Amino acid sequence: RVSMKPQVVFVLGGPGAGKGTQCTKIVETYGYTHLSAGDLLRAERCREGSADGQLIDSYIKEGKIVPVEITINLLRKAMEETMQADEGKCRFLIDGFPRNQDNLQGWAAVMDGKADVRFVLFFNCSNQVCVERCLERGKSSGRTDDNRESLEKRIQTYLQSTTPIIQLYEQQGKLRTVDASRSVEEVFADVKNLLDRES
């Protein structure tokens, strides 16, 4: 039997830029599977018997980036499970990854030759808007990092570690930038145009 190589779109942008919201909408219209690295880490943190729960917990609260060995295993497993359940499912949105040089190296070590990174969807949004959205969500999200203190650290990490990764993809001609400061529907209209052009 012939199995397809996973076709991956990385989805990047600051905390609260709208990555998850837009990925959900993409899934409704296009044949992608959405994998949020943050969601996978949060689920692993709560999984009974997880060896990494405490580490993940403290990294997320501190807005720090979890060592890639943990994240890449969760992503690889999720991709494998999706493709085993449905052989036609080989298009993935990987949301919130890669966030730093360590993530990039971990991906290369495990996935080079096994998956194609088609392009990077970048949700561009000011830090101020990002923080406001997360604080608003924090009223009901129950996320341990939707508070001012954690958000300051998340923004710092984003600026220091993730911005250089985004610049790298821009230099490679792989970055597709969307202005994410507008309404959900306006942003999605641009996303659709972009995806229609890419496929």
Ligand code: UP5
């Ligand atoms: N909202 C969305 N779009 C809007 C719009 N256009 N106008 C107005 N409001 C809008 O949206 C955030 C909020 O804004 C929601 O309330 C939404 O309704 C509203 P969402 O779509 O959730 O934004 P998203 O970009 O997904 O925000 P998120 O908080 O998930 O981004 P982060 O990148 O901060 O979080 P993530 O879950 O990816 O990571 C969390 C932590 O996990 C990291 O800080 C890190 O510690 C760890 N992590 C790793 O270590 N490694 C990884 O690879 C990934 C994560």
Ligand code: MG
């Ligand atoms: Mg998210």
